[in-house]
Amino acid sequence: MTQRYILLVDDEPHVTRVLRLALEKAGYAVTVAHDGHEALACMAQRVPDVLISDIQMDGMDGRTLCPLARSTYPDHDFLILVMTSMTALEERNWARELRNTEFLEKPLSPRQLVARLAKHFATA
């Protein structure tokens, strides 16, 4: 079985650094993109099994990226995890309309993320 492929999108280097460490340790292949444009470029190379994206980013933000990723690859039913904080409640509505999309509450625990992914791939 090939390694599961995770695309991690965030412009916060500390966050991507820590999450990448945790995910690689859990046995996933991880690519980090710093904004939506980079992420779409990475997806063109290889469509991920899970897309994890922050919302607020310089360049193309998560709100633009996620629907675009869905519509660009309609045949791929990859999971989208959107990292958001409680303060951005009104930000959530757009994501509800996207298929197979869920939220990850900030502050994000790497352990919880790994557990969430394990559960996802177990049921998949």
Place this chain on the structure above:
Amino acid sequence: MKLNRIGIVLIASALGVIVLVVGLLIVRQQDSRAAEVRAKGVALTRSLSNVPVKLIDGSGPGLSMLNTLFAYQDNGDLAYAAILDANGRTLGDVAGRGTFVPAAPLPADAATTFGQRTLPARDGARGLIEFYGPLADRSQGQAFVRVGFHQPGYAVLARDVSFLALLALMMFLLVPLVYVVIKREMAPLDELGRQLRQLGDADIVRQDSAHDVRELVGNMQAYLRFASSRIAQLEHGSLNATADNHVLQYGSKKLTAALQSLPDGLLMLAPGGLVTFASDKVEPLLGIAVDDILEQPVDAWCRDPALRTLLGRYANGQRDTLHAHSVDFTPANVEGKYLSATVQPLAAAHGAMAFGTLVVLRDVTREQLARQAGNDFVAHVSHELKSPLNVIGMYAETLADADAGDETLRVESLNVIQDEIERMNALVGNLLNVSKLETGSMSPERNRVRLDDLLRDAYDHALPRAEGKQLRVSLDLPRELEAVAIDKDLFRIALNNLLTNAIKYNRPGGSVTLAARNEDHEIVISVRDTGIGIAAADRERVFDKFYRVSEAGAKVARGGHGLGLYLAAQIVELHHGRIVLDSEPGTGSTFSIHLKIAPAATGVVTL
């Protein structure tokens, strides 16, 4: 004397009036008597003409009818009655005492019509009126009847004399009454006239002239006073009414002026809902001209559903009319305004008199913006605190899960955690300072100092952070700096914030220069970097609270919290200085603080 003449004229005219009245009365009585006689004569003649001749002429049994007539006549007017045949022969007659039937031939028309004629008086007797006509009974041929009446004489008026005398007396008695009234009213004029005559006489009697003139003048004045007091009395009433009216108008205008000068907009609605008053302030608040509101129902001018609903409820009496209700809304015609409308019933005497509804419109834009800013502040600070906490949490977890041998990861984690804690610390410190500044509890203790040491301290403090980012830092000071009056601790915060920005927004291999120089009356402290620079659009707002330069396209270290420059500017302002930004995007920025040189004085403290 004038008054006596008036009396005579009055008496004469009274007598004239009496004569006229009595004369007219007599003439009228004469006329009515003549009419009476005529009516009697015609009636008697016609009655007799229908009676058979036998009954009249005395040839029948008993008294003839003519005798009966005379026996029962009620007055002495009837002079005679006679029956004649066609030849003028008397068939029978009767006459009053002292009279006889005059021998006057009948006119030609007597055979066919009834008529009347006047027979002239004869030797002292009164004149006669005779009525004649044909008899209906022709048993003895054509016959005529003649009835004569005495002309009514003046003598018969004797019985009216007492009535006329009484009338004349009453009329005459009015004369003294009128005389007294005229005399009363004329008295002041009469007095004046007397004085004038005396003045005229004074030409002859000169020794008294001065006295007379004085008296005359005095009397004239008295009269004028009397006249003017009468006029004043009349005018007083009218003046009072006018004055009351003016006072009312004045009060009303004063009240309107007070209402107009209130900072809030006022509307008054009649009980039916028509607007009866709208102050000028309403116009800028609602964006509707006052003229479009006055005398209009609410639905005609109100574009704001919230206000319209509330007013509608008052107009329909749905609300408890004893209480005021408020509604906050954004006026449809004015952008960026928040209004609070308070609607309350206008009543007096505990609700016994209702004048309608009062609407007070208050501009609450500032309050609303302040509330908004407060909310934004909390959201902003929460977010600023949450980001480092997020990172710290993740690194702590990583640290806990890390393999014991992974020394690199351990060091990295600890460094990040330390950095983030420092960042939070700076944020909280600046927040506290801002709070102190804004509440006014931070009062600068200004001492006259030389800045050299303070600048060196700041430089030393910035050095390690800059070197960590491969930046060169230089300090450029003249040999001697003039003294300034500042609060050292506050000023250190401002300098550190400027240096922190210069390091943070720089690029690897760049430089930061802290310099100071003397100018005419100022010391200029500048912090120059070779960083990303600040776009023109941002320069104006860069000192605003929480303002952060958009970092699009620039890959820089994590942004600040939008308080550093705000705080620096506030501190400089507190020292009556100014802060100037000079920047070129892509090349770098220079922040310059201009401070006034403290006047030379003894005991300069060098720090």
